[in-house]
Amino acid sequence: MIDAGEATRRTFDLLAELERREKGDERRAAEWHEKANTGEAEPRWYCDACNHTPPQWTPHCPACRSFDTLEWRAPGAAAEILPPPALPADGTLAAASVGKIA
Known part of the structure; x- marks a missing residue:
């Protein structure tokens, strides 16, 4: 059964x-x-950058053009529930904070 x-x-x-x-x-x-x-x-392709669901795998996401961000998974996975971190409006990446070593 x-x-x-x-x-x-x-x-x-x-x-x-x-x-x-x-x-x-x-x-x-x-x-x-x-x-x-x-x-x-049913599992399908998801872009980790923008959550677009293209019909087939491609090296670049057709929606956001991110490279190598498509992942094969079932809907409802934890990565789909939480939105991807937002990028600054100018497209740059935020610098990591660096602490002093005492």
Whole structure:
């Protein structure tokens, strides 16, 4: 038996379609569709810089043009919940603070 924590939403939708086409069982297909609501979302590409979700991997994010920032992950990961740190308006990086050594 497949549980919600073991499959993606698409898996459950495909099982519902299979149930409908092979056996003509609409009740069982509806049960699979209900499980799809609790399944994991499909992983996809995310830009770590701007959270854009391009349809395929590219070296540069199509939205912000950042290099090597696309990551393959499922929606809801911690990196998606927290927004990326904001850059200064002029595009420069803030200098790190340096403390004195006593």
